[in-house]
Amino acid sequence: MIKLFVFDLGNVILPFEHRQIAVKLHEKSTEKEAFTPEQLFDVMFDLQNGLINPYEEGLMSSAEFLSNLKRQFRLDIDMNAFSNIWNPIFRDDPEVNKVIFYLKEKRYPLFLLSNTNELHFSYIMENYPIVHWFDEWLLSFEVGAKKPKQRIYDAIFEKMDVKPNEVFYVDDISKYVETAQQLGLNGVVFRSAAQLWDFIQKNGI
Structure with a gap:
């Protein structure tokens, strides 16, 4: 029986498009002929070596992140x-x-589990009330680990006494869902709200 719903934030709760960041920052360079927006994007967001990784694990402040990019x-x-x-x-x-509101009305605990950073989440808290419907925010820059590291999934069980098979996890990235499943959680790769309603109806939630 599912006792806890855990949702990723970006491209599940809040769709986003971040390639525009590189295009706009490229215009702010005094040496823009030396590189392309795509190269800037890769330096920031590469999954293995991007500057975003230490920033989103709390190893780098917002000021340090910007300083690195400026340099x-x-x-x-x-x-x-x-x-x-x-x-x-x-x-x-x-x-x-609507799915979040429904689950909240049914009194299910709701957690956010997100690879995110200080600037983004501060902005989201101020501009997107939906995040305040969640009972816990498990954020990579506060936990000190990004998905798919086990440490951030372990944070779920530090916040609530629940068994892995009592957790339903939703993420748009298949690798992160696979890691959750390997740890015993129920998980699904997010495609649409209709997909979530289908799960809710089939499981009598």
Whole structure:
């Protein structure tokens, strides 16, 4: 029996498009002819070696993250201007919100489990009320580990006394769902709100 629902944030609760960040930052470089927006994007977001990784594991402050980008790409930008490019990449999904509201009305505990960073989550807290419907926020930059590291999944069980097979986990990235399943959680790769309603109906939730 499912006792806890755990959701990823980006591209599950809040769809986002982050390639625009690299395009806009490229325009702020004093040496933009030396590299492409795609190269800047890779330096920031490469899954293995991107600067985003230490930033989203709390090993680097927002100021340090920006300082690294400014140095590597000769960006003429301050933190306020950077935030105005970095943050507004998200949008609400009203259909997914309805699923969250329904589960909350049914009194199921709801957790967020997200690879995210200080700037993004501060912005999200101020602009997207849906995150305040969740009982716990398990955030990589606070936990000190990103998915698919086991440490961030372990944080679920530090917050609630529940067995792995009593947890239903939703993420848009198959590798992260596979890791959850290997740890004994029920998991599904997110495709749509309709998919979640189908699970709810089939399981009498």
